[in-house]
Amino acid sequence: MPISRREFLGFLKISCAVAAWPAPLLARGAAKYSAPLKATLKSQASAENFVNDIHSQLNRTRVAAVYTPNSVQGVRAIIHSAKTSGAPLSICGRRHSMGGQQFGTDNMLVDMTSMNRVLHFDKERGIVEVEAGIEWPALLDYLKKNQEGDGKWGIVQKQTGADRLSIGGALASNVHGRGLKFKPIIDQVEAFTLMNYDGELVNCSRQENAELFRLAIGGYGLFGIVTSVQLRLWERQKVQRIVEICNTAEIPQRFAQRIKDGYLYGDFQFATDSQRESFLGRGVFSCYRPVAPATPITENPTRFHPEDWARLTYYTHKYKKRAFDVYTKRYLATSGQIYWSDWQLSAAYVDNYHEALDRKLGAPVNATEMITEIYVPREKLVEFMEDAKRILRQQQANVIYGTVRLIEQDTESFLAWARQSWACVIFNLHVTHNAEGLERAANSFRSLIDLGLKHGGSYYLTYHRYARREQVEACYPQFKNFLQMKLQYDPQEVFQSDWYRHYKKMFAAENL
Numbered sequence: 001m002p003i004s005r006r007e008f009l010g011f012l013k014i015s016c017a018v019a020a021w022p023a024p025l026l027a028r029g030a031a032k033y034s035a036p037l038k039a040t041l042k043s044q045a046s047a048e049n050f051v052n053d054i055h056s057q058l059n060r061t062r063v064a065a066v067y068t069p070n071s072v073q074g075v076r077a078i079i080h081s082a083k084t085s086g087a088p089l090s091i092c093g094r095r096h097s098m099g100g101q102q103f104g105t106d107n108m109l110v111d112m113t114s115m116n117r118v119l120h121f122d123k124e125r126g127i128v129e130v131e132a133g134i135e136w137p138a139l140l141d142y143l144k145k146n147q148e149g150d151g152k153w154g155i156v157q158k159q160t161g162a163d164r165l166s167i168g169g170a171l172a173s174n175v176h177g178r179g180l181k182f183k184p185i186i187d188q189v190e191a192f193t194l195m196n197y198d199g200e201l202v203n204c205s206r207q208e209n210a211e212l213f214r215l216a217i218g219g220y221g222l223f224g225i226v227t228s229v230q231l232r233l234w235e236r237q238k239v240q241r242i243v244e245i246c247n248t249a250e251i252p253q254r255f256a257q258r259i260k261d262g263y264l265y266g267d268f269q270f271a272t273d274s275q276r277e278s279f280l281g282r283g284v285f286s287c288y289r290p291v292a293p294a295t296p297i298t299e300n301p302t303r304f305h306p307e308d309w310a311r312l313t314y315y316t317h318k319y320k321k322r323a324f325d326v327y328t329k330r331y332l333a334t335s336g337q338i339y340w341s342d343w344q345l346s347a348a349y350v351d352n353y354h355e356a357l358d359r360k361l362g363a364p365v366n367a368t369e370m371i372t373e374i375y376v377p378r379e380k381l382v383e384f385m386e387d388a389k390r391i392l393r394q395q396q397a398n399v400i401y402g403t404v405r406l407i408e409q410d411t412e413s414f415l416a417w418a419r420q421s422w423a424c425v426i427f428n429l430h431v432t433h434n435a436e437g438l439e440r441a442a443n444s445f446r447s448l449i450d451l452g453l454k455h456g457g458s459y460y461l462t463y464h465r466y467a468r469r470e471q472v473e474a475c476y477p478q479f480k481n482f483l484q485m486k487l488q489y490d491p492q493e494v495f496q497s498d499w500y501r502h503y504k505k506m507f508a509a510e511n512l
């Protein structure tokens with residue numbers, strides 16, 4: 001069930017009220033809390049203490065309390081309290097995951113977003129150390145303000161669909177962006193510090209506690225609380241965006257050619273109107289190539305404003321052909337523009353956009369979008385898209401947005417999703433929040449995973465947990481081991497989430 005606006009406002013009120021209570025009242029209400037723990041307490045158990053993920057809003061979860069530590073000591077106090085009381089902890093950043101990875105029913109929730117400082121910037125080596133709750137815009141801003149002139153260092157990649165995501169969340173999902181030749185973000189992680197179930201701060205890198213390094217990156221918050229991250233930057237450069245309209249059938253060759261020609265970033269955003277021939281068969285192919293440093297950055301009159309984004313989102317729901325035409329025209333108009341390699345990674349996204357959209361559409365039942373990402377060998381992409389077209393039409397799935405990107409193989413993380421160099425196909429599906437809508441979405445997501453498997457591919461664990469056990473096992477043969485490793489590193493299961501509980505049950509001996 002989605003959280004209603006009233007409930008959401010109620011929760012906000014409680015959070016704010018608790019934060020604003022005079023100290024003695026707070027102390028009385030929270031008598032069992034130590035001083036450092038009290039300082040992190042944002043809200044306590046209450047019938048209205050529900051949280052939810054931002055995009056799909058399909059993970060409404062009752063939590064016992066919300067803590068927002070702003071120091072390592074605060075984190076330690078929370079862990080000690082969890083150990084003493086036996087109440088498990090879950091960890092969240094900006095709450096964008098959609099499979100319940102960041103919440104656990106009746107758990108204490110550790111919200112890391114107040115740990116958002118830059119701790120150190122090594123300008124020689126191009127390594128920045130940040131607290132794990134920092135979001136990408138704050139990091140980009142810091143790098144801009146703390147370098148001379150245009151600045152030498154920039155980030156390599158981030159997620160493409162939204163900006164306000166935390167670095168801790170990025171690590172825990174081992175995310176990727178739209179690089180043409182990049183591995184997932186583990187490749188840019190130099191080291192991090194993690195506070196384990198015992199309140200011990202552990203340094204993790206390829207040299208120190210290397211196993212924990214491999215487990216926690218892409219480990220969905222199950223091995224401890226990442227407090228800080230050392231991220232490797234690269235020399236930022238100017239890039240030129242080149243936009244074309246292409247058929248999906250040409251895309252594998254076109255990507256290969258762009259890579260050969262030295263392009264760094266790119267994606268293919270395909271048409272989503274299932275009534276038309278172009279459905280999944282045609283799209284906007286945009287790639288970015290390095291240009292001479294002296295090339296001036298384009299003054300951008302075509303910048304995407306929130307109101308443009310809202311209008312386009314409305315069209316994607318109501319007038320898909322118009323949405324594609326508007327988007328295509330807009331993108332083509334930007335072909336040739338020059339950007340900084342790091343700043344072009346930013347994306348427009350409005351939290352909770354569907355509420356206004358539902359009103360405008362007169363939707364009788366709340367709805368949101370939910371994402372899925374399917375991986376296929378690049379040479380299978382065209383066949384996969386043909387099959388997906390057929391199945392999504394049969395199931396009358398409402399595709400709101402979709403894109404194809406590339407990833408290079410990740411040989412480091414334990415629960416690696418990039419088991420080989422894939423083409424990554426993202427589908428953002430409209431989901432109506434009633435039994436029929438949820439069932440329909442689950443079917444579509446499972447069918448897409450089956451299709452990925454049919455073509456030798458896989459799927460991303462971050463977005464939902466509709467996969468059947470045989471699908472999980474086929475795509476993540478290491479999953480059972482992953483759960484065992486979790487118990488080895490967290491024997492008391494201090495860190496839990498509904499995502500974890502779901503898979504633990506799925507792989508429990510009696511269910512195998």
Ligand SMILES: Cc1cc2nc3c(=O)[nH]c(=O)nc-3n(C[C@H](O)[C@H](O)[C@H](O)COP(=O)(O)OP(=O)(O)OC[C@H]3O[C@@H](n4cnc5c(N)ncnc54)[C@H](O)[C@@H]3O)c2cc1C
Nearest residue numbers: 093094095096097160161166168169172175176220221226
């Ligand atoms: C609109 C949208 C676009 C997206 N685009 C992309 C994309 O382009 N590429 C991609 O790879 N993914 C993408 N994602 C998925 C997204 O990157 C992940 O869900 C990411 O983990 C979200 O970060 P967050 O800060 O919201 O973390 P949350 O959702 O709050 O948490 C995610 C996971 O991180 C863990 N976690 C968070 N902080 C810490 C910490 N400090 N220590 C330990 N564990 C922690 C949580 O326990 C949880 O398991 C997208 C999601 C949305 C909704």
